[in-house]
Amino acid sequence: MARCLALLGMVATHVLEARDPDGSLSLGQALAGGRASALFAVLAGLSIALVTGRGRPLRGSARARASAGLAVRAVLVAAIGLLLGEVDSGIAVILTYYGVLFVLALPFLGLSARWLGVLAVASLVAAPVVSHRVRPSLPERQYSSPTWGQLVDDPGGLLAELTFTGYYPAVPWLAYVLVGLALGRLDLSSRRTAAWLAAGGLVAAVAATAVSRTLTARPDVQHALLTEPPAQDADAAALLDRIAGGLPGTTPTGGAWEWLLVVAPHTATPFDLAQTIGSALLVLGLALLVLGAARPTWRRAAAVFFGAGTMTLTLYSLHVVARSRDLLPSVLRDSYLFHVLLLLGIGSVFAAARLRGPLEGLVGAASRAVAGRPRP
Numbered sequence: 001m002a003r004c005l006a007l008l009g010m011v012a013t014h015v016l017e018a019r020d021p022d023g024s025l026s027l028g029q030a031l032a033g034g035r036a037s038a039l040f041a042v043l044a045g046l047s048i049a050l051v052t053g054r055g056r057p058l059r060g061s062a063r064a065r066a067s068a069g070l071a072v073r074a075v076l077v078a079a080i081g082l083l084l085g086e087v088d089s090g091i092a093v094i095l096t097y098y099g100v101l102f103v104l105a106l107p108f109l110g111l112s113a114r115w116l117g118v119l120a121v122a123s124l125v126a127a128p129v130v131s132h133r134v135r136p137s138l139p140e141r142q143y144s145s146p147t148w149g150q151l152v153d154d155p156g157g158l159l160a161e162l163t164f165t166g167y168y169p170a171v172p173w174l175a176y177v178l179v180g181l182a183l184g185r186l187d188l189s190s191r192r193t194a195a196w197l198a199a200g201g202l203v204a205a206v207a208a209t210a211v212s213r214t215l216t217a218r219p220d221v222q223h224a225l226l227t228e229p230p231a232q233d234a235d236a237a238a239l240l241d242r243i244a245g246g247l248p249g250t251t252p253t254g255g256a257w258e259w260l261l262v263v264a265p266h267t268a269t270p271f272d273l274a275q276t277i278g279s280a281l282l283v284l285g286l287a288l289l290v291l292g293a294a295r296p297t298w299r300r301a302a303a304v305f306f307g308a309g310t311m312t313l314t315l316y317s318l319h320v321v322a323r324s325r326d327l328l329p330s331v332l333r334d335s336y337l338f339h340v341l342l343l344l345g346i347g348s349v350f351a352a353a354r355l356r357g358p359l360e361g362l363v364g365a366a367s368r369a370v371a372g373r374p375r376p
Contacts, residue, residue: 001287001290001291001302001306001309002039002043002283002284002287002309003039003040003043003309003310003312004306004307004308004309004312004344004347005036005039005283005287005306005309006036006037006039006040006043006283006309006312007036007040007308007309007312007315007316007319007343008036008308008340008343008344009031009032009035009036009039010032010036010037010040010094010316011319011336011339011340011343012028012029012031012032012036012336013028013029013032013033013036014090014091014319014323015323015334015335015336015339016028016029016336017029018033018245018246019245025244025245028336029245029246033245033246033265033266034246034264034265034266034272034276035265035276035279035280037094037168037266038176038273038276038277038279038280039276039279039280039283039284040094040098040312041098041101041168041173041176041177041180042176042177042179042180042183042277042280042281042284043180043280043284044098044101044102044176044177044180045105045176045177045178045179045180045181045182045183045184046180046181046183046184046284047180047184048070048102048105048109048177048180048181048184049180049181049182049183049184049185050184051066051070052066052070052109054184054185055113055185055186055187057109057110057111057112057185058109058110059110063109063110065370065371065372066109066371067106067109068370068371069367069368069370069371070102070105070106070109070367070371071102071103071106071370072366072367072369072370072371073102073363073364073366073367074098074099074100074101074102074103075099076099076362076363076366076367077095077096077098077099077102077313077363078095078096078098078099078100079099080095080313080317080359081093081094081095081096081097081098081099081145081146082096082146082147082148082151083148084145084317084320084321085144085145085146085147085148085150086147086148086149087320087321087323087324088324088325088326089320089321089323089324089325090323090325091145091320091323092145092167092168092248092249093145093146093320094167094168094316095313095316095317096145096146096162097146097162097166097167097168097169097170097173098168100162100163100170101170101173101174101176101177104170104171104174104177105174105177105178105181108178108181109181111181112185113182113183113185113186114182116178116179116181116182116185117178117179117182119178120175120178120179120182120277123172123174123175123178124175124270124273124274124277125270127171127172127174127175127268128172128260128268128269128270128273129260130171131164131169131171131172131250131268132251132257132259132260134164135164135165135250135253135254136253136254138160138164138165139154139156139157139160139165140157141157141160141161141165141166142157142161143248145167146158146161146162146166164250165249165250165253166249167248167249167266168249168266169249169250169268172268172273173268175273175277176273176276176277176280179277179280179281183197183281183284188288189292191288191289191292191293193288194285194288194289194292195285195289196285197281197282197284197285197288198281198282198284198285198286198289199285200278200281200285201277201278201279201280201281201282201283201284201285202278202282203278204274204275204277204278204281205274205275205276205278205279205282206278207274207278208263208271208272208274208275208278209263209271209275211271212261212262212263212271212275213263215261216236216240216258216261216262216263220258221236221258221261222235222236222237223236224256224257224258225239225240225255225256225258225259225262226239227256240262240264243262243264243267244264245264245265246264246265246266246267247264247265247266247267248266249266249267249268250266250267250268251267251268251269263275303351304348304351304352305344305348306347306351307344307347307348307349307350307351307352308343308344308346308347308348309347310347310350310351310356310357310360311346311347311350311356311357311359311360312357313357313359313360313363314357314358314359314360315343315346315347315357317359318342318343318346319339319342319343322339322342
């Protein structure tokens with residue numbers, strides 16, 4: 001359910017306008033901007049935890065086999081992302097970054113929920129600071145999605161984008177995966193756990209937003225935002241409103257340290273990470289509470305209705321292709337309703353038939369072959 005909502009949220013940010021005609025932030029952008037992709041990343045970490053021992057992390061040879069399987073999964077997901085980067089969709093394809101995140105998660109598979117939580121908080125604070133420090137010395141980024149051509153022609157630049165300078169920089173985003181890993185080590189069948197996740201997530205999201213806005217309202221902070229680097233806006237209020245729709249993955253390279261105080265989507269600041277982690281916990285906690293209280297018949301119906309959440313790799317790829325400029329007429333290509341019905345419809349059919357998505361089947365088979373695990 002949560003993964004399906006994340007997919008539909010990402011589609012909303014790709015298809016719907018970020019601003020209403022009056023210039024205000026649109027409802028779709030306000031709800032999903034930055035949060036949908038973060039929810040995906042948290043759920044990726046949770047899924048990794050579920051296949052590596054749940055509450056009892058794998059040890060020894062079992063962990064080594066699982067790590068090998070996840071490494072294969074990472075390579076294949078990244079390869080699909082590079083292929084989709086060749087499609088003229090106008091979408092910042094996230095899959096290649098996810099592949100890097102899977103690799104970065106491997107050293108943490110043997111940790112408990114408590115240690116994963118501690119490391120997640122440390123990463124949330126430290127990784128944006130490291131990024132702010134090192135990005136000025138890294139190769140200049142490009143603003144198209146990573147492609148196979150970039151891998152061949154500029155591997156160093158591609159690595160810098162995937163880790164620090166790109167749309168979904170893996171080093172700061174590791175906090176999402178660590179949170180997801182920690183969640184997967186908890187007893188998610190407990191309603192008390194679900195309630196704590198929902199309540200804690202709400203508090204974290206609101207607190208991060210409130211503290212950031214209080215800090216960025218200070219005159220000295222606003223002066224720094226406007227002067228390092230020079231901004232195009234006449235005042236800081238206009239600047240903060242302009243970036244409320246999000247930035248391309250990072251704060252301005254070489255900008256003032258005060259940029260780390262903003263909470264705008266896709267800035268990978270501590271406040272952005274805290275707010276979006278909070279929203280991810282809220283969505284997951286509510287999903288667990290709702291479905292946990294539902295009767296078996298309703299749970300089965302929800303499993304079919306939200307079936308798109310079981311094959312997000314396939315359906316996300318299909319969505320990117322459907323956004324190609326030359327494939328569909330613009331009335332369909334730019335219709336959020338069309339994309340929602342397409343993805344929900346296909347997902348429901350596959351879920352009702354108890355089938356895996358084609359790409360999920362391919363990646364899963366390769367991963368199991370290396371890990372030595374039977375088909376579930």
